[in-house]
Amino acid sequence: MNSLAYRLTSSPRWRRALGAGVSVAALLLSGCTGSVGEGDEGGGRVPGGSTGGSTGGSTGGAAEAQVAERSMFPRLSHAQWENTVRDLLRLDDRPGLSASFTTDPLGGVFDNNEAALQVTPGLWGDYQRAAEELAAMVVDDEGKLGRLLPADLPAEPEARAQAFIERFGERAFRRPLTAEERGQYLALFSRGKELYEGEEPFAAGVRAALEAFLQSPHFVYRVELGAGPAKGGLIPLSAYEIATKLAFLFWNTMPSDELLAAAKAGELATPEGVRAYAERMLEDPRAREVVGAFHRQLYDYEMYHDLNKDQALFPEFVPEMGDALQREAELFVDHVVFDEEGGLTDLLTSRTAFVNGHLAAVYGVDGNFANEFKRVELDAAERSGLLTRLGFLASKATARQPDSIHRGVFVNLRILCVALPSPPDNATGLPPDEKATNRERVEAHTGKGTCGEACHATLINPAGFAFEQYDAIGKHRTTDNGTPVNAADTYRLGGEPRTYADAVEFSQLLAESSEAHACYAKHWVEFAQGRDARVKDKAFIKELGEASRGGASTRELILRIVSSTPFLARVPAEAQ
Numbered sequence: 001m002n003s004l005a006y007r008l009t010s011s012p013r014w015r016r017a018l019g020a021g022v023s024v025a026a027l028l029l030s031g032c033t034g035s036v037g038e039g040d041e042g043g044g045r046v047p048g049g050s051t052g053g054s055t056g057g058s059t060g061g062a063a064e065a066q067v068a069e070r071s072m073f074p075r076l077s078h079a080q081w082e083n084t085v086r087d088l089l090r091l092d093d094r095p096g097l098s099a100s101f102t103t104d105p106l107g108g109v110f111d112n113n114e115a116a117l118q119v120t121p122g123l124w125g126d127y128q129r130a131a132e133e134l135a136a137m138v139v140d141d142e143g144k145l146g147r148l149l150p151a152d153l154p155a156e157p158e159a160r161a162q163a164f165i166e167r168f169g170e171r172a173f174r175r176p177l178t179a180e181e182r183g184q185y186l187a188l189f190s191r192g193k194e195l196y197e198g199e200e201p202f203a204a205g206v207r208a209a210l211e212a213f214l215q216s217p218h219f220v221y222r223v224e225l226g227a228g229p230a231k232g233g234l235i236p237l238s239a240y241e242i243a244t245k246l247a248f249l250f251w252n253t254m255p256s257d258e259l260l261a262a263a264k265a266g267e268l269a270t271p272e273g274v275r276a277y278a279e280r281m282l283e284d285p286r287a288r289e290v291v292g293a294f295h296r297q298l299y300d301y302e303m304y305h306d307l308n309k310d311q312a313l314f315p316e317f318v319p320e321m322g323d324a325l326q327r328e329a330e331l332f333v334d335h336v337v338f339d340e341e342g343g344l345t346d347l348l349t350s351r352t353a354f355v356n357g358h359l360a361a362v363y364g365v366d367g368n369f370a371n372e373f374k375r376v377e378l379d380a381a382e383r384s385g386l387l388t389r390l391g392f393l394a395s396k397a398t399a400r401q402p403d404s405i406h407r408g409v410f411v412n413l414r415i416l417c418v419a420l421p422s423p424p425d426n427a428t429g430l431p432p433d434e435k436a437t438n439r440e441r442v443e444a445h446t447g448k449g450t451c452g453e454a455c456h457a458t459l460i461n462p463a464g465f466a467f468e469q470y471d472a473i474g475k476h477r478t479t480d481n482g483t484p485v486n487a488a489d490t491y492r493l494g495g496e497p498r499t500y501a502d503a504v505e506f507s508q509l510l511a512e513s514s515e516a517h518a519c520y521a522k523h524w525v526e527f528a529q530g531r532d533a534r535v536k537d538k539a540f541i542k543e544l545g546e547a548s549r550g551g552a553s554t555r556e557l558i559l560r561i562v563s564s565t566p567f568l569a570r571v572p573a574e575a576q
Contacts, residue, residue, distance in 0.1 A: 067234055067566045068536040070529060072573060073221040075117035076248075078104065083253035085130075085214070088171055089138055090147045097133065101126040109414075109523065110297050112248075112530045119220065131214035139199070139207040148206075161189045161205055168209070173218040174247075174255055175240035188212055222248060224570055234569040239263035242568060246278060249528055249562065251286040252293070275563035282555055288334055291554070294527050295333045298414060299386065301326045303395040309473055310399045316361050317394075317473045324358050325391035331373060332386065336554075343553045344520045348385035348415075348511040351378045362390055362475050382469075382476045384507040387411070393467060393474030401472055404442045405456070408464025415510060417519035420455060437480040439468055462489040466506035518545030521557060528561045540566060 076084060078098040086094045102123040107116020119127075138144045150167055154160045165185045169177040177185070192205035199207070213219055222244055226235035237245070240255075243263040247255040255263070259277075267273050281287060296302075305322035331354035336342040342350070353359075353376050357369040363383075365376050378388075386392060396407040412418040436444070442464070446456035468487040471477050478485055487502040493513040500506040510516045521544035522533050533541065544557055552560075561567055 066536040066539050067569060067571055068529075068531075068534040069571050070531050071114045072224050072570065073217070074112075074114040074224075074530050075119060075221050077112050077117060079111065080248055080252055081220075083251075084219075085134060087253050087256075089134065089144070089210075091144070095130075095134060095137075097130045098126075101130075108526070108532055110294070110527050110530075112527065114531045127215055127220060131211045134214060135207045135210035138210060139203045145203065145206065157202065160202065162186060164206065165189060165209060169213065170260065171254065171257070172213040173216070174222075174244040174260070175238070185209055185212065226570060230572050233572075234565070235572055236569045239266065239268045242268045242274060245567070246274070246281060246562060250278065250281040250290055251284065252290050253286070271563040271568065274568065275559050278559055278562045282558070288338055291337055291558075292330050292334060294524070296326075296330070298523055299329065299392070300395065300410070300414075301329055301391065304329070304391045307394055308399050309394070313400060314471075314473045314475075316358070318358055321358055321394075324356055325394065327356075327373060328354050328359055329386070329389065329391045332389070335375075338555075341553045341555060343548050343551070343557070344517055345511045345548075345551070346385075348387065348507045348516070350385055351380055351383055352376075353378050353383070353389070359390060362473060364476070379476075381504065384504040385511070387415070387467070387507050387510075388470070388503050390474035393470045394472065397472040397474075399472065401438050402467065402470060404438060404464035404468065405446065405460055406464070407467050408456075408460035408462070411463040411510075412459055414523075415519060416513075416515045417522055418459060420459065437483050437485075439465055439480070439486055458492070462491045463506075465489045466491075466500060466503045469502055512549075514545060514549055517548040518542060521545040521548055524554075524557055524561060525566075528558070528567065537566070540564065 078101055082094040082096070082098050085091070085097075102120055104111070104116045104118075107113035138148060148168070149164065153163050162182070165182060166177060169181065169185060173181075189205035189209050192203075192208035193199070193201040195208050196204040217223070222241075224237055224241050224245075226241070227238035229235070240260070240263045243255045243259045246268075247253060247259055259281075262268060262277060267277055304325040307317075307322060309317040311317070332350075332352065333347065335352060335354070336346045336350060340346060340350075353363070354373045355363060355365060355369060355376055356371050356373050359365075360367060360369045360376070363376075363378060365378070367374070367376070382388070392410070393402070393407070396410060397403045409420065412420055442461060446461060466487055466489060468480065468485045469476055469478070488500065490497045490499045491506070491509075492498070493509060493515060498509050500509055518541055522537070522541045525537055525541055525544070526533050544552075544560060547560065548557055
């Protein structure tokens with residue numbers, strides 16, 4: 001936060017705008033010293049914030065005592081900023097301004113990873129320009145301004161300004177303003193008529209306030225100061241901080257007016273209350289979008305586009321296939337998680353698919369589809385879950401051949417969370433050899449007896465070879481270059497070597513393994529917390545993985561995470 005605070009307080013424009021009577025530093029940073037949340041109405045303190053104390057939907061085990069450090073000031077991602085601006089200003093659509101923002105570097109699997117969400121000098125300039133543009137856009141449009149203002153604002157100018165600052169400020173900061181903040185923003189509001197001469201005084205005040213609110217650290221960051229002193233070595237989050245955390249997890253945007261009201265009313269004061277409210281939030285269509293975004297990033301849907309396939313060999317692979325591959329994956333995950341209330345086992349083994357005419361031709365499914373996606377059941381001997389679907393298979397393939405190595409790497413990294421080392425600098429691609437099968441070429445280059453044996457022969461190749469029965473576009477095949485396909489191999493799971501004949505059997509073994517379920521749980525903890533998993537997360541991840549392996553649905557995993565102590569409390573700053 002310091003870098004942003006410094007740039008805000010050193011802005012010549014805002015120093016001139018506020019004058020000697022109001023300190024920019026105080027205006028933008030007040031509340032960051034621990035006062036925010038201490039006066040929360042409606043039960044800001046969360047029972048169960050102490051170690052292992054939460055019940056009613058949490059795992060309830062000693063593992064919850066292991067709370068990993070995380071930032072007290074995670075920044076909004078660009079997508080979250082867009083959604084929040086839309087909802088805060090009550091716009092019909094996302095403004096789209098973040099398309100020109102400074103791009104965030106890669107920070108892991110998910111785009112909400114706090115490690116990558118820094119405020120650089122370039123991004124601060126982007127925020128400043130966006131705030132000015134948005135404030136002008138709202139004030140210059142009577143319809144937009146009218147939609148932003150509460151209907152019951154007082155008529156008297158000073159009372160009207162105060163009511164606007166209090167109500168808008170609560171929504172912008174996702175918590176009530178402190179008395180000091182109210183005074184400072186009112187002082188700025190009153191200067192609006194001087195800053196924007198010729199504008200109606202109230203509109204000018206709104207414009208000045210909007211610019212300041214949209215550049216505040218309390219808007220740009222999701223501040224988690226906590227509610228009062230530490231309990232049992234942990235600081236419980238305030239009800240408003242929990243509401244904010246839930247909103248950005250389930251909806252990828254700020255809390256709704258109803259959610260802020262629930263925080264004020266004490267509905268989020270216990271883990272049971274948090275879980276109950278979270279269950280309702282999962283019913284919102286926005287939750288489907290966020291759960292879809294989790295799987296889209298985890299399973300690399302973006303790799304399904306711009307695929308180059310040899311048209312002489314695969315004439316059925318048309319340019320628009322990439323969009324169809326992603327849509328199929330999205331419909332499949334949504335069906336499993338929300339319609340069937342399933343979990344990882346179903347994602348890895350279900351034969352239900354959603355195909356249009358192009359996909360049906362590759363799958364070998366009969367019927368009249370055209371461009372419409374219809375639900376079908378795929379051949380049980382050929383398909384089992386997401387790893388046997390066209391998107392994964394075609395994206396992990398070259399123009400002419402399956403890419404066994406990248407298929408195997410994906411399974412190790414994203415399905416099993418195996419920590420593979422980076423490839424050596426002198427690694428080379430497979431040599432061309434039209435006379436050999438794809439598997440033979442991979443084994444000759446990376447298998448036993450080669451310099452790549454350590455990782456490839458035991459981890460990458462066995463996982464990749466399970467998919468030899470699928471060609472470069474994911475179509476099922478029985479021969480390769482005139483030779484019967486060999487998809488059998490052995491991979492170590494649960495401490496034991498497990499042998500399989502093909503991808504269907506391999507998918508079933510993965511679905512039964514503790515490793516795959518722990519990996520899925522780990523990714524959900526990372527996504528929910530907005531950071532990489534750490535050592536102190538291991539016990540909780542193990543419990544969640546065991547629950548998933550035992551049949552707990554994806555929805556249940558999410559609910560256990562949000563009602564757990566690691567989600568509802570944080571480590572004191574001095575302990576980090």
